[in-house]
Amino acid sequence: MAPLRIGIMGCASIAVRKVLPAMAASPRTEITAIASRNPGKAAEIAHAYGCRAVEGYSALLDLDEVEAVYIPLPNAAHAGWIELALTAGKHVLAEKPLTTSVSRTCELIAAAGAAGLVLMENVMFLHHSQHTAVRDRLAGGAIGELRAFHAAFAVPARPAGDIRHRAELGGGALLDTGVYPVRAAMSFLGSEVDVVSAVLTRRHGRPVDSAGQALLCTADGVSASATFGIDHAYRSGYELWGSEGRIVLDHAFTPPADHLPVVRLERRSGVDEIPLPPDDQVANTLTAFAAAVRSGRLPDNDDVARQAVLVDDIRTKARLYVDHAPEPVG
Structure with a gap:
């Protein structure tokens, strides 16, 4: 070929x-x-x-x-x-x-x-095999019934002139890092999750959001929280919380090709750390x-379209804080 x-x-x-x-x-x-x-x-x-x-x-x-x-x-x-x-x-x-x-x-x-x-x-990140390993354990009942999903992706601040800080270029934390935990929530809970509420924060006089958190939920009440930011200490991971335990994955969204993933499985019987082979998502x-x-x-780009809807809903439903002072989104 x-x-x-x-x-x-x-x-x-x-x-x-x-x-x-x-x-x-x-x-x-x-x-x-x-x-x-x-x-x-x-x-x-x-x-x-x-x-x-x-x-x-x-x-x-x-x-x-x-x-x-x-x-x-x-x-x-x-x-x-x-x-x-x-x-x-x-x-x-x-x-x-x-x-x-x-x-x-x-x-x-x-x-x-x-x-x-x-x-x-x-x-x-959707093309990394570590998520398949997590999904297989969830489907196999390793943590019982899924009750909640938590995901976070945040990166350290860039210089003031960086495109992430420019509204006219489509900057801001929601579009830069927020799409990762939102898409991860869709991947595990289904694409029909809905946005319940959200918070966005603007800091240092910048015209774009630098941090945020959204609460999403399925029709049967399984919740997902998505936390994101562009002026934080680095974090990239998620956890699935079930009726009988938790699955935790760090370095979930941007692992280098030589990274050795570890799936952490926490249950009453103890904690297992399951090593996985490296994979190159790029x-x-x-x-x-x-x-x-x-x-x-x-x-099939249905999930791409649905992700766009959820991101827009987060923006619409968010309470906006400017240097920690609440004001209407506009």
């Missing part, structure tokens, strides 16, 4: 640190071109990977040899460039969230389906994307 020829739209940190090395190492993908508004930056990175440098994103979409594009641009730029890429007949792997609105997310999913093109949201995601394109099997 010929490798999927991918053009890179921008030189974002996640692309340079994680995705490009994995893409170059995979037999399923080929870095064909790298585009940037800064021709010097594109040339530097393209030279490192032995591919073509392109000035401007539109020029990348004009290249016949590019079959698919990877879009790691700021959140607010996703929708427009996804639409243009689909119009140009390119398959798309876009960083999460797919867009910043429910309506645009649903429009683009429909457009990709109508065109027979693969549109995938790059939620890489490589697995790229493999899944390439396989979808080559097979012609379009991904």
